[in-house]
Amino acid sequence: MKQTAITKRLAGLGGAKWGVYLKAKELVAQGQDIVEMTIGEPDVPAPSELIEAAIGSLHRGRTTYSNGRGEAGLRAALAERYSNRTGQNIDADQVLCFPGTQTSLYAVLMGVAEAGCEVLVGDPMYATYEGVVRASGADMMPVPIRSENGFRINAEDIAARITAKTSAILLTTPHNPTGSILTEEDIKAIGDLAIEHDLWIVSDEVYEELIFDGSEFSSPLSQPELADRVIVVSSISKSHAAPGFRSGWCVGPPDFVEALLPLSETMLFGNQPFIADMTEKAIRDGSSVAPGMAQRYAARAQRLYERLAEETQLQVHRPQAGMFAMIDVSATGMNGEDYALHLLEHGEVAVMPGASFGETMDNWVRVALTVDEAAFATACDRIIKHAKQLELENA
Template sequence: MKLAKRLSNLGTENAFEVLNEVNRLKSAGRNIISFAIGEPDFDTPDNIKQAGIKAIQDNFTHYSPSAGILPLRDAIVKYISATRSIQVNHDEVVVTPGGKPIIYYVLHALVDPGDEVIYPNPGFPIYESVIRFTGGVPVPAPILEEKDFSLDTAELEKLITPKTKLIILNSPHNPTGGMLTAQDLKTIAELACRHNLWVLSDEIYSRITYAGTFASICSLPGMQEKTIILDGFSKTYAMTGWRLGYGVMPKELAVHIARLITNCESCTNTFVQYGGLEALTGPQDSVISMVSEFKARRDFIVAGLNNIPGFSCKTPNGAFYVFPNVTEACKRLGLPDSKALQQHLLHNGDVAVLPRSAFGVRNTGETQEYLRFSYAASCDIIAKGLERIEKAMR
């Protein structure tokens, strides 16, 4: 079979590969506790489900504008204007089936072959995958444990060259749960303005924070016209299967992103958009409750992991992930890396996690080993999982 050469540059999201392995083991009769997939275990709030059902009953089952229905875009305008302290209009909003299309379309709209794109590493693997697929050059910016899993902005500055086109930010951060500080954002904004760079700010976890206040780089002077905000409904409202996200960007770019949508999927599911409209404009009690529960789980899993010999886990400030350092755990078991430890825990402990290698190549000089745990599970399940890990370590 002769395939296009470009496919060799396309990566994947390893969380789904681990999920397939977990499902295979479960079908064989194994009882697996999974901390691998980044998906809230809560149900979509009932008011949102009812809004989607009503939209179907009201026959909102036809095409919508490629950029999204106007009521939802207007609701996004009000939400973004209020939470990012900027003035936005609906021509600057593009609704997409999930957050990933914003990554895909923005990179295709901005990056020419040979252009360099700086992205966080470890990080969401789709960044690097799509950069390569467009013909761009991925330039990893180390996310450092010693900086509470934030960027080293001095090192970031060294990565900028005349070929740099775009910087990707993700705060709160997947896989570490780290957040950029106000000083980090100020420094990055100064670099972006000085070098005339675009910034793609992935803010999908912006509502899931535990300490401090979420801040967006687009709120800083001179940055609104250089920033594409990526946000959505999957994490905040437990709507992963609904596939609903959006981007906020200069309207000159939004026109081209909408045209890419026209060429690919025509539009985002219309009745799903009405579910999103209810999510933004309806009661927010479910979000507050979910974040409170996530905070309790975070504290529980961090304390539990730090009690397991060989594990050292920082307390994250956002998202629903922990990223313990397992360098000593690997040494204790005579394992070469976190991938081997992940396999050991899965096959000998019946616990699924993700290794450091699922989130990008190692940075230059990187020697530490890490695992990612998603604590989108009850404290009872977390306790059972930790017990199994401790046993597997013995």
């Protein structure tokens, strides 16, 4: 039977990038002792107060239809939060609620790009970005994010790739997979380009609350001159250790949100009221788990950096935020995918090949910092033992 153009555009962009992760799951199911460090699953369960809030809302009968914008209480809470954070006057009518950041990204990209457009995206990038861009019909144009710049996307590299077809710049700050954070100066320079070329800025800020000590978060939404062209997407998945609730949102200019509303109503007619009530509580109360997660992930990244620097030729990029650390494995003579498969088979540790996140990371792997302390220590020991074995084989 004939298939549609969108299925062809998205061919190969699904589970193919998660081959090592899936193979590790198979080995675990077979009883093999694998330390899984592939995906960004928080290392704590969703807070009990949020679960209780959702259950209470269910008991109150909050299982009816919502509306395309999302529940009024949640949108008001988000408007207040972003107004306080940015110093700008954000109204509830600037908010649309979606089931998670991923759905929000999909809808927003549909609103800023279409066939004949190009969207600039930093390389490396989160694994689904190419899919949400291609789904709109637009072409994704990778912009290399360089290790020598601390894995922060550079305005000059963006400028070199802007064409008459460019419609939007998709940013991630804090960044997945590298954990870098754009500075206010970075954002100002990128914003100047967006103004000069009349481009949208879409900012994925899902790791905003997992900032490590000594680092500072900035958002393009905080800059008044960008108010008519910035759309922020986020969720409670990371900040509140609640990925399974699938509760996210976008915040943007009023006219953009109004124009996007029919698409939201077509996709899902508002988020579930009982989840919206729980999310409203999460937003108004703040996260009880984010500070602890940030502290643990920062400490694990530092230990990984120190141990591998002392005992191997592997080099760790220390993140400023998020759930991951990147390891440069080029000293092994293997690319990231070959190394990840070899480590899984011979070292019993599962990590993600860097190429799953973009061509610039071909010699890197991504390590999730979200396993417990005992598993993390075991993983470090195994990675070091495996590296030493490789050194002997290559000597």
